[in-house]
Amino acid sequence: MNILTKFKDVAARSPWLYRINAGSCNGCDVELATTALIPRWDVERLGCQYCGSPRHADIVLITGPLTRHVRDAALRLFEEIPDPKVTVAVGVCPISGGIFRESYATCAPIDQWFPVDVNVPGCPPRPQAILDGVAKAIAIWRARL
Amino acid sequence: MSTQAALLVSVLAFPGGLFALALGLALKGADRRFAARLQGRVGPPLLQPIYDLVKLGFKRTMVPLTATSQLVFLVTPLVALVSMLYAAALIPVPGLPAPSPQLGNVLVLVYLLAIPGVALMVAGSVSGSTYGAIGFSREMALMLAYEGPIVLVVAAVALRTGAAEGQFAVLSLTEIVRHQQVHGANLFDPVLWPALIAFVFFYPANLGIVPFDIPEAETEVLEGPLVEYSGPALGLFKLMSAVKSVVVLGLGLTLFFPLVPEGPLGLVVWLLEDFVLMLIGVTAVRVGIGRMRIDQAVAFFLKWPLVAAIASLAVVVVV
Numbered sequence: 442m443n444i445l446t447k448f449k450d451v452a453a454r455s456p457w458l459y460r461i462n463a464g465s466c467n468g469c470d471v472e473l474a475t476t477a478l479i480p481r482w483d484v485e486r487l488g489c490q491y492c493g494s495p496r497h498a499d500i501v502l503i504t505g506p507l508t509r510h511v512r513d514a515a516l517r518l519f520e521e522i523p524d525p526k527v528t529v530a531v532g533v534c535p536i537s538g539g540i541f542r543e544s545y546a547t548c549a550p551i552d553q554w555f556p557v558d559v560n561v562p563g564c565p566p567r568p569q570a571i572l573d574g575v576a577k578a579i580a581i582w583r584a585r586l
Numbered sequence: 587m588s589t590q591a592a593l594l595v596s597v598l599a600f601p602g603g604l605f606a607l608a609l610g611l612a613l614k615g616a617d618r619r620f621a622a623r624l625q626g627r628v629g630p631p632l633l634q635p636i637y638d639l640v641k642l643g644f645k646r647t648m649v650p651l652t653a654t655s656q657l658v659f660l661v662t663p664l665v666a667l668v669s670m671l672y673a674a675a676l677i678p679v680p681g682l683p684a685p686s687p688q689l690g691n692v693l694v695l696v697y698l699l700a701i702p703g704v705a706l707m708v709a710g711s712v713s714g715s716t717y718g719a720i721g722f723s724r725e726m727a728l729m730l731a732y733e734g735p736i737v738l739v740v741a742a743v744a745l746r747t748g749a750a751e752g753q754f755a756v757l758s759l760t761e762i763v764r765h766q767q768v769h770g771a772n773l774f775d776p777v778l779w780p781a782l783i784a785f786v787f788f789y790p791a792n793l794g795i796v797p798f799d800i801p802e803a804e805t806e807v808l809e810g811p812l813v814e815y816s817g818p819a820l821g822l823f824k825l826m827s828a829v830k831s832v833v834v835l836g837l838g839l840t841l842f843f844p845l846v847p848e849g850p851l852g853l854v855v856w857l858l859e860d861f862v863l864m865l866i867g868v869t870a871v872r873v874g875i876g877r878m879r880i881d882q883a884v885a886f887f888l889k890w891p892l893v894a895a896i897a898s899l900a901v902v903v904v905v
């Protein structure tokens with residue numbers, strides 16, 4: 442039992458991130474892809490790594506208001522990610538729709554569709570906020586292992 | 587029976603097996619950390635590859651519905667890893683007992699080095715994923731380009747050593763090392779310099795490192811053949827690539843520069859050489875340049891390393 446807990450502590454130090462762009466304006470994606478990785482903030486020191494395939498992912502970062510066009514594909518993609526996984530909604534779009542809030546073409550808020558664990562508000566959020574969100578997601582993920 | 591037990595130990599513990607695994611993971615960790623430092627970042631902890639493996643152990647292995655054969659899908663990573671553990675047992679490591687001649691010679695090693703590439707191809711095509719299929723075709727093109735030069739490089743070294751020893755060709759790696767300890771390293775033999783150049787380019791291509799990580803490019807084909815693998819099966823592939831980096835580094839050191847002091851000090855020097863070669867020859871290059879396109883890579887291999895290897899072989903045969 443104790444050994445298992447130890448192994449879980451070790452495993453929690455390797456969260457791999459996967460980004461789903463659900464119709465974002467790309468602002469949040471730029472923050473995720475570049476700012477969070479630059480020398481100043483560097484998510485890799487938490488053990489994170491952006492992975493290309495949903496099958497390798499542990500923490501899912503969703504951006505955008507979930508447009509109707511992309512909804513089914515995004516849900517399918519989410520199913521492809523092996524458990525245990527944690528969902529982080531990045532930006533104000535997934536929370537309320539943000540600047541797209543009254544649009545007929547979006548399905549925000551996305552927690553009707555995805556089990557969102559952490560919200561990172563902001564338009565786009567600051568990199569510190571994103572790192573904070575990822576750190577919170579790691580804590581949740583540790584409990585789910 | 588005792589020789590069989592010794593063989594088993596050499597494949598599972600020293601110098602294959604656990605030793606190669608530990609060294610390979612340490613090399614990977616150092617590589618990631620150093621790459622981050624070169625970019626001015628903090629970087630992951632040195633033990634990060636081990637954390638990753640433990641994590642993968644906790645995840646679920648999913649077999650896609652599109653997979654043509656569940657069995658092949660799940661067995662392929664195992665085959666790749668076992669072939670590399672075997673190959674690691676063939677590498678003479680200074681300070682450790684010499685590999686048993688019963689295990690095979692450098693020809694066996696060249697064949698074993700081809701297996702992970704083939705396993706990746708099988709993995710990519712059996713997964714039934716489009717990205718896997720693209721990875722498969724890229725891997726195959728790249729393999730066709732780099733397998734020729736490496737065979738010629740090994741042949742050149744074997745013939746050169748054989749000529750000096752009064753035989754046709756020396757295929758035993760232990761013999762090649764002994765020859766160089768007496769007559770000086772191949773690194774200083776101008777006849778073999780073209781072969782050395784070819785080997786330097788073979789190294790990143792075989793290991794799938796930038797600029798030749800074309801089959802597994804995660805930004806282009808979502809890690810290609812590995813796209814459908816998750817959990818422990820993916821971990822086996824990661825282990826395989828860790829051992830492979832040790833095998834290819836060890837092969838290079840054996841063929842060109844096996845001169846180290848006797849005894850345990852030799853082992854320390856050999857390990858240091860591994861790390862220095864990895865950090866300077868791989869990490870610095872990887873951080874500094876981008877990825878080639880597959881057609882550029884194939885054209886490049888058929889132009890320079892192949893020509894260099896053929897030239898080296900021709901000179902060896904003539905001289």
Ligand code: SF4
Pocket residue numbers: 464465466467468469470504505506531532533534535539540563564565566
């Ligand atoms: S939250 Fe703002 S920056 Fe982010 S996707 Fe929505 S509109 Fe773009």
